[in-house]
Amino acid sequence: MPSRDSYHHGDLRRALTDAALVLVRERGPKGFSLTEVARRAGVSAAAPYRHFADKADLLATVATLGFRQLTAALNAVPAGGDGRQRLVEMGRQYVRWALDHADFYLVMFGADTKQSDRTEVVRAAEDAFRALLDAISVAVSSGVLKVDDQHELAGSLWSVVHGTATLAIGRDLRHAGITTPAEDLAALTIAAVLR
């Protein structure tokens, strides 16, 4: 059986993924290095290439986990009551999650994490989007919301929360003198769109 000392690691893929999660949180997407991840997993710099195509591939795996967590957070917003109010709450939750996991969020929407063949991340991102889509569908069915194109509305709301979250993470809202907390700003913008 393979031990920690043997040249077989056992589950190096997992160990690398775990180390990557820690490193992203510690240094952000910018300070992230594959060499450092390997070092933390106690393995040579070349070893990761048995399990990941390249650095971007490992980051895409991290992003996938991030999207799944975000999806869970969105779906955890209680249903029932006014369907529009639930959409506002989901928007709040989205922005809150993004700010609480800013580094992950940046990886999830990083330049190279959704390349052509990375179907897994794209699917995970779709699932997060679907949570939003479902909430819209429910609100429309219950009659509290009337809308022509539900997909388009989902795009609008996603733009609102993503824009608010990224501007807040980049401290751009603060620089512009906007003191309203990002979460509140997203909530009132969504409420305005749904009115």
Added chain:
Amino acid sequence: MPSRDSYHHGDLRRALTDAALVLVRERGPKGFSLTEVARRAGVSAAAPYRHFADKADLLATVATLGFRQLTAALNAVPAGGDGRQRLVEMGRQYVRWALDHADFYLVMFGADTKQSDRTEVVRAAEDAFRALLDAISVAVSSGVLKVDDQHELAGSLWSVVHGTATLAIGRDLRHAGITTPAEDLAALTIAAVLR
């Protein structure tokens, strides 16, 4: 007088900035390297450090120019007529500019371009924001728009256009099955917010 062959370049700062603008457009923020910029300016890799604190400082200069161009594009939207309609048009223009200059836009909102002491970029970004703020102020004064907090509304609208632009640049809207052009999506979202 200094010639191209002398060890005095003449205006190396300018030459480096120009080369950086070209390189950002050619390779994007990710493929951008200070060494390559120096090479294109016909100078050693160490030379840029006489004119820029570091790589991020040169990128901040690029970002500053980007913000100024964006501001000009926004202010070029004709005034007069319905103040709300002008805001919609400015949103369109914002998204169009961002998509037409995607690499610049990513540099402008990149992680390290707005560090503590980089007052110039921050000021340029403020000027762009002010264009939006002014348009809101005009609409309110003319009576076509009623709003409690103009600054807050500016934050809402900025979130909308920034979110739409970045999701479009990252191809996330397409992946989510949203076929509406980003520019139209931003326009209808803004119209909804102002309604």
Added chain:
DNA sequence: ACCTGAACACCGTTCAAGT
């Protein structure tokens, strides 16, 4: 004052060689 050359520490990635 402004730039070069060499150096340093660090990457991502490849590949023959080991177990």
Added chain:
DNA sequence: ACCTGAACACCGTTCAAGT
């Protein structure tokens, strides 16, 4: 099959030395 070691090409940054 899985990992190491060495190598390669490339960075960002510093600093003594040249003009």
